[in-house]
Amino acid sequence: MLRYLLSRLLTFVPTFFGVTLISFAFIRVLPGDPIIVMAGERGLSEERYQELVRQYGFDKSVFQQYVDYLGGVLQGDLGASFVTKKPVWDEFFSLFPATLELSICAMIFAVALGIPAGVIAAVNRGKLPDRLFMSSALVGYSMPIFWWALLLIILFSGMLGWTPVSGRMSLMYFFEPVTGFMLIDSLLSGQEGAFRSAVSHLILPTIVLGTIPLAVIARQTRSAMLEVLGEDYIRTARAKGLSPARVNGVHALRNALIPVVTVIGLMVGTLLAGAILTETIFSWPGIGKWMVDSIFRRDYPVVQGGLLLIASMVMIVNLTVDVLYGLINPKIRRR
Amino acid sequence: MSLLEVRNLTVEFATSAGQFRAVEGVDVTLDKGEVLAIVGESGSGKSVSMLAVMGLLPWTATITADRMAFEGRDLREITPAERRKIIGKDIAMIFQEPMSSLNPCFTVGFQIKEALRQHLGLDRKARHNRAIELFEQVGIPAPEKRLNVFPHQMSGGMNQRVMIAMAIACNPKVLIADEPTTALDVTIQAQILDLLLELREKNGMALALITHDMGVVAETAERVAVHYAGQKVEEQPVAGLFGRPYHPYTAALLAALPERATSRILPTIPGVVPGQFDRPAGCLFAPRCAHASAICQTRPPLPRGADEGHARCHTPLLPDGKTVAAPIEEVSQ
């Protein structure tokens, strides 16, 4: 197991360098000069411009700039934002809990609904529940996120007035972040109504972000279940006189989960991509919105550092999923 | 009243090429403490007919029967919940495929204890002890340790023994054993068969034994049913069948046994079992039968009386291995 972990960590190395290179190149091929953007509508004098160019090292060759950047990264220095002057590292970790909270909620939403839906569809293959769930999944999967979000906002925020439209917390409440997770912090604060407010802010973004994973998980669960249900050991389970709930929910699902967990792991990347859009729509103060804003501001260090950290997160999550995969699949565990 | 009574069982599968009849008009009768052997070439519907009794066929299967009763109750008329109380407890089955019949995600201990909990309501400790006892009975070494092992960590033979232990866990009244000893070596094979016969002595368990091994049939069975292309073509007490087969297929099957061969070359049955698309209009065995006459090609034979081994044959064999011509009134019909 340890050797496996080490060998997997080793494969991170080329990925890591690849991401630094791509993020470095990506922001530079975008048209627009960060110094001009920073100066805004006021503009700035030629001397001041040259001074800033030297200060940020833009007078050096691109190669040299990359080497400098990489040197910093390897020492754990991701640079500071051009705009706020705060270290990228600090900004990332002050905003990351918001994204994490939203992503976890979306994933729980997707798993909690997707797996039962997939099981029910597979057990009733070809019948009404199957058709209903699978056509909904297809719609959910192919619907544009922003359109879906607007639809929900119009219905639940506009017409029914049940949920707020943006942010993480009503302005009525204020408390210092402890964990960074609004659901936990609001409870810790002890302020009445704060938790309710946190929940109501989370509902729509969770649904919007969780819809595609929900559709993918439901479909994957269904097809994995269908495959497993034809296996000889399911026949054995039925031959013991076990109830259908136990046969499907224990004997079949346990095996079907193996491919489903892989898909869930692979979806973490998709989820972060979706988070960028969702956070922008709901003004959710997380890293998705932070990245979009910094791209518009041509905030080089933030874009580079943010992408690198996001990529690292995805790699770590994928590794965790692989380990988990070994835990639920006995055939791998003992080897 | 028979313990198990199946009349005119037919099973059809929906396949992409249309309906496929895997079992046709099969009768099974099993009394308390009786051993019935079911023999026949591969694909003759032995497993499918028994799976139909267990209610374990996939949804593509259509099962029809005049009667399918256990202890006088028709299995198709009781609720699924009632049927589940019988399946696994009173009627149990050992499957043909030991390697794929155990769930790879659970330890074998979990899987055998599950059967015990389902039907016997034993507590944890009692289940554990019973599981160990069962493993010992089927000859699994170090049973206590084996309980915590996953199926893929054991050999096919060990899996087979676990399957057997699971099937006999609740002391079934009827045990259907589908080639239970294929994955086992000869000594273990004998030990398992002895165990099954011992359970018959002790509990009056009835045994339906599907096998290819005529030696096993001769040693263990009381009655033998011969299947061909989904039909039961003959059924006789074991001595009668070996001594005087009525159906030419049975005779050919016996002649193909190595120990009965008179020359150094084993006689084989020419031709192949009819498939889905070349099912003969008359007797299913007619294309391969040395004694087939005109009527055999056109009219499917009905089972004859018990005195002629229930043989599905127009021209059953005489003691000298020849046949009489089909009776006149049958030809003229």
Ligand SMILES: Nc1ncnc2c1ncn2[C@@H]1O[C@H](COP(=O)(O)OP(=O)(O)OP(=O)(O)O)[C@@H](O)[C@H]1O
């Ligand atoms: N699920 C299924 N769908 C379609 N056809 C099936 C299915 N199961 C079995 N069959 C067919 O039914 C026929 C009888 O199969 P069965 O397994 O009963 O044979 P068998 O007598 O047990 O043979 P063997 O000695 O090889 O075990 C075969 O032709 C087989 O292909």
Ligand SMILES: [Mg+2]
């Ligand atoms: Mg078989």
